[in-house]
Amino acid sequence: MHITIKTPQRSFITDPGNWQGESEYFHKLFSGKWSDKEEDGSYFIGSDAYIFEHILQYLQSGVLPVFYDKKTGHNFPLYQAVLAESRYFAIDRLEKWLCERRYLDAVKINYQATETQDRGTYQKHTTTGADGRTFMVEDQLIDITTSSNMDVTMVPVTQQTNVFYCPDGKHGRSNEEYCRSCIDRARVSVNGGWRNEDQLKWCIVRKEVVVDHDLCVNF
Template sequence: MAAVPLSLQVGERKFTTTKATLSKSGFFSALLAGPWEGDLLMDGSYFIDADPDIFDFVLKYLRHGILPLFYDKVKGHDYRLYLAVLEREHILGHFASPFHKISIIRKRIDEYGFILIWEARYFQVESLEKWIHDKTYLKAIKSTHRASEVDRIQDVSRSFSSELDVEYHTSWKTEKIYICPRRIFVHRGNPEACGRQCKQAQGTAEPEYEEELTVKALAIEKETTFNFEICMDDDR
């Protein structure tokens, strides 16, 4: 039997889902188990006085079982979104009835330096709360840093995986470069390349060097890998 669509008016946005999807939430299981005519709109949709942007993340999780990951390679994790979803899930546990409405809470989170506004109605999704409360999302992203010296400027021009970010820090240095006594260019800078004839040409004279200005580069590599399996909730 095909699932019957169910419409939700969450704040100023409308969502279409099914009762089976919403039943994975303790909040909606209780609400849909009995009559809910008090919040039924004229178009047949159910009204929920909540933040639609945050509810969107909750509904996507209920549909697909993929835990949300709010991460950007440049900015890192978006803790404001994690906390907004967490508080929506967490505070509901303090109320016995899913119909209980609470006033808007304004709270300053000094650790992150911003103000969150949490509305009434929270949706009781235990696994989602645990994902954020235990900071399991941190295990989904792994960053590895490496540093290496680049001797030749040609080595800077190479291709990298999209998971790898490389920064180069350059500096100029004066180096003494070995000069072959026979002036063979391929022996330049490499005294071990000189053979018997070069040594005969050298005779008893001291090895010859000349100063040369060279560029050195320090490569800082940051590799970011994503473990998709951690975001899959098999126990949902």
């Protein structure tokens, strides 16, 4: 049987027979013992409509609330406002959830950090310069896959690494195996061989927010 609950701001239509949560206040209100029914058959309560909407949502679903946003975190003023109303309406389970701050346990934040050196794939190709010399070029391809619930941040990291340059100056940045013939010719330039260089890498930080729905249902 549907009934109408009025607040100063708006009205709500609901069927208490389908409520999953329990409230001693509404049990007595709907029993007719208080004679609080309006002439049109509705019930008036003095709660703020925005806060009561969360109360009614809990009563209808039985799922305990989590007011969390990835950017701003938990909405503690809203928790306090709903807690005050849960006490007024004698909703024991909801009051216990909010008093013990169990909503903090319902939200988990997972962090994963990786470097492009570990996750990147490398591709080599050759190119010809203006002077006709051929250089070997190494490109790093970064493949990032993430879910819609995950934030990704890329942080630049500089690290010292050994880099091999063609001794003959023919291939530029290369490796010993590729330049074996250049080494055998022993036409070593002052800029060839191994060097220590700063290498730019990317630290990929993934942040994922996970809500424990089972806790919200089975608490």
